[in-house]
Amino acid sequence: MELFAERGYGKTTVEDIAARAGLTERTFFRYFTDKREVLFAGSELFVKQVVDAVRAAPRSSAALDAVLSACESTGDFFEERRPFARRRNALISAHAELQERELIKMMSLASAITETLKQRGTSSAAASLAAEAGLAIFRVGFDQWARDPRDRSLVLHLRAARRQLEAVVVGARKSGLRAHTRGSS
Amino acid sequence: MELFAERGYGKTTVEDIAARAGLTERTFFRYFTDKREVLFAGSELFVKQVVDAVRAAPRSSAALDAVLSACESTGDFFEERRPFARRRNALISAHAELQERELIKMMSLASAITETLKQRGTSSAAASLAAEAGLAIFRVGFDQWARDPRDRSLVLHLRAARRQLEAVVVGARKSGLRAHTRGSS
DNA sequence: CCACGTGATGTCAGTGCCTGCAATCACGCG
DNA sequence: CGCGTGATTGCAGGCACTGACATCACGTGG
Numbered sequence A, B: 001m002e003l004f005a006e007r008g009y010g011k012t013t014v015e016d017i018a019a020r021a022g023l024t025e026r027t028f029f030r031y032f033t034d035k036r037e038v039l040f041a042g043s044e045l046f047v048k049q050v051v052d053a054v055r056a057a058p059r060s061s062a063a064l065d066a067v068l069s070a071c072e073s074t075g076d077f078f079e080e081r082r083p084f085a086r087r088r089n090a091l092i093s094a095h096a097e098l099q100e101r102e103l104i105k106m107m108s109l110a111s112a113i114t115e116t117l118k119q120r121g122t123s124s125a126a127a128s129l130a131a132e133a134g135l136a137i138f139r140v141g142f143d144q145w146a147r148d149p150r151d152r153s154l155v156l157h158l159r160a161a162r163r164q165l166e167a168v169v170v171g172a173r174k175s176g177l178r179a180h181t182r183g184s185s
Numbered sequence C: 001c002c003a004c005g006t007g008a009t010g011t012c013a014g015t016g017c018c019t020g021c022a023a024t025c026a027c028g029c030g
Numbered sequence D: 001c002g003c004g005t006g007a008t009t010g011c012a013g014g015c016a017c018t019g020a021c022a023t024c025a026c027g028t029g030g
Helices: A002-007 A014-020 A025-031 A036-040 A043-056 A063-072 A075-079 A082-093 A096-119 A124-147 A154-183 B002-007 B014-020 B025-031 B043-056 B063-072 B075-080 B082-093 B096-119 B124-147 B154-183
Strands: none
Touching: A002 A014, A014 A025, A036 A082, A036 A096, A043 A063, A043 A096, A063 A096, A063 A124, A063 A154, A063 B154, A075 A082, A075 A154, A082 A096, A082 A124, A096 A124, A096 B096, A124 A154, A124 B124, A124 B154, A154 B063, A154 B124, A154 B154, B002 B014, B014 B025, B043 B063, B043 B096, B063 B096, B063 B124, B063 B154, B075 B082, B075 B154, B082 B096, B082 B124, B096 B124, B124 B154
16 A cells, blocks of 8 residues: 555555565565555455354344345444545545455455345345445445545445435335336236 | 457467457457457447437336336347357356456446436436336346346346336335334334 | 474576567558 | 559567576485
8 A cells, every 4th residue: 555655556566565575576476466456455354244244143034134234234334444545435436446346346246146045045136235235335435435534334335325225125116017007008 | 248258268379369350469458448449349339329318218217217228229130149148147157357447337328327316307316226126127137137038028128127116115115114113212 | 512304595597578769561642 | 654642561679478497595314
């Protein structure tokens, strides 16, 4: 992060990073598969935490609720490092290659959540959709949180996003059914 | 695609591709910014079609309906080339770097849709969520479509996915509200 | 104190992606 | 034929990444 801040991501070579850490380029590639991966260290741990939280959700709760409470449980983690999260976010959104990596990490999280939901007895398609919808809420909520000038909590933004999604889906369902009834038959 | 089928994506160099097209590596990079981009040629056109379809949706329809009818309008396009779509899909899901590219294309589509919805008067957060929810439905539906041994239509799979999402969100809302009533106050 | 095994680190050479720059080519026009 | 313009090429080089092998650090048993 120091180096990226100094010269920018593109102008920082892997050799630079390794040197700053007192190592060789070759050794860098033993720890990270990629130049990009250096910004995503510990992501497996993050996935594990979220998945465990999903698994820990009460059986009675609906799939989406399980996913969202798991998302909310990451709040403490992020709340402590909002400044860092902001800088990291800015860096990533400034570089397409980094966004790509972030997106695939998100999808691997989605897959992991989907699997966990299936083990809870959710059907395959519903599990996928609950995972994806949950992460869509997370993305939107996280974004609002990161750019919130009033520094309100992540949980608050997640709940707001969730209500928005409900409104969007339910609203569409109502008018969609009406249109359908009108249109067919 | 020929070359990728013959030797695999990883073992096909850009020089190979250029040679097969009767050109030089250097020229390849004038047409494509990337080796990966060769598999996503014309994606801007696709985005344009979907965005136009969203824009063309009646004002009265809800945001999510606008997005979904736009997704359905791509059905004809894909239906004609299901075998190609399947091979391309298999190739992409076998290579993480290609998945990354596909994901970022999806997100750029989501952003474009979000913008269009905002112009229709949808609020920013609702627009994001309608776009993301719509694309989640598209991803799940498309996946089912591509792997459907009975070759049923894309539209059918999209509608099914949509009903699943409704169930997931509405189901969660009901039990979530119940839990909330029980839990707080 | 030494030999030895093991895992981390370093060296080196090589491949392939990608870029900048300058030369060359194709071709339509006066 | 000469000329301008846009497409193509050749060349040199930077950087990401890999494989094979050498070396180092260090704990263990003799």
